[in-house]
Amino acid sequence: MALPTGTLTTTSDISALVKTAYDQYVRMALRSIPVMRALADVKPVQQAMPGSSVVFSIYSDLATATGTLTESSDVSSVAFGNPSTVSVTLNEYGNAVTTTKKLNLTSFNDVDAALADVIAYNAADSIDVVAMNTLRSGSNNIFAGNATATANVDAADTLDSADIRKAVAKLRSNKAKGRRGNAYWVGIHPEVSHDLRAETGDLGWRYPQSQSASEASKIWAGEIGEYEGAFFVESSRLYNAKSGADQSALATTAVTVAGTSAGFTFGVASSAVIATRAEVGDKIAGTGIASGAKITAITTSGSTTTFTVDTANTAAVTVSTTVTVTPVTRVFDTIVAGSQAMAEAVAEEPHVVIGNVTDKLMRFRPMGWYGVLGFAVYRDEALYRITSGSSIAAL
Secondary structure, three states: OOOOOOOOOOOOOOHHHOOOOOOOOOOOOOOOOOOOHHHEEEOOOOOOOOOOEEEEEEOOOOOOOOOOOOOOOOOOOOOOOOOEEEEEEOEEEEEEEEEEHHHHHHOOOOHHHHHHHHHHHHHHHHHHHHHHHHHOOOOOEEEOOOOOOHHHOOOOOOOOHHHHHHHHHHHHHOOOOOOEOOEEEEEEOHHHHHHHHHOOOOOOOHHHHHHOOOOOHHHHHOOOOEEOOEEEEEOOOOOEEEOOOOOOOOOOEEEEEEEOOOOEEEEEEOOOHHHHHOOOOOEEEOOOEOOOOEEEEEEEEOOEEEEEEOOOEOOOOEEEEEEEEEOOOEEEEEEEEOOOOEEEEEEEEEEEEEOOOOOOOOOEEEEEEEEEEEEEEOOHHHEEEEEEOOOOOOO
């Protein structure tokens, strides 16, 4: 069919009537469910009074008495041990946002209603991180793979079934009680869970699952379930961060750096060590390259891998140099806990607070959350963390 003759009226001709449409429903950011605070199963039962801290006491048992008694003699008394104590310091926590009256009058969405939801989640999210930091402060630490300290954990030091068995054996040896019957609680990051479930051989997680018709469905669902005397909670909330120490440098490569005021790029053969092992976040060093340079993007086209770096070379011109890439590994903590691993004391439960409007024209409206509470490791014998890398960790 032929187009009509003459001049067409298009959207550009009457652009005043053509506007972007908005969905007035604004969705929340993706959220993880707080899980760490639930491990605080020790709480005051008969707190004497309000205070800046709460002290929990633990009786000690008597030493075993294995000697025989003499029929005609009385036994000698032994001293009852002094109870040990655990102190939980109460701290104030909170956050606040202040909106303006004009924002509420001119926004197409109900900002106050959304903010109340965001504030409530921020309270739960923040306190859960405080609880996680307490759990990580326990003194019992197992390192996966060949690592002996956090500083030398790399991507090859992945968690396996033996690490779980070791932590469970230690907890049982410490007489720690389970959290679900005799089973201990394990909090594991999804990228660490991947390595555990990828373990091969008849000592790995997958073997018993595949040998049982009733358990094989866990493989399809990606569920760890209960294994090696522990039940698993998979959550992205488990601690993970870049290691404070850099790993061994990759092989150096001679390149030509094309620098600008914003950064630089360089390319290497895709078969080179740097091309196959470097990741976003790794450090870059070389003659004429400013300190602190890191890889921000990696692209491969044909036989060349191109790296984009965030810090310009000093001269901001093309420089021939030898580049050294130093990997920075992401480190993960898996928590294995029994009953009474952590104590909690609360003076005021975290809650949403609608602040007073006190400015002269009643335009500034504060909303936030506030709480007074604290955590402490209660029984160190009931708590282990396993520090590992991950084969799929993205920096």
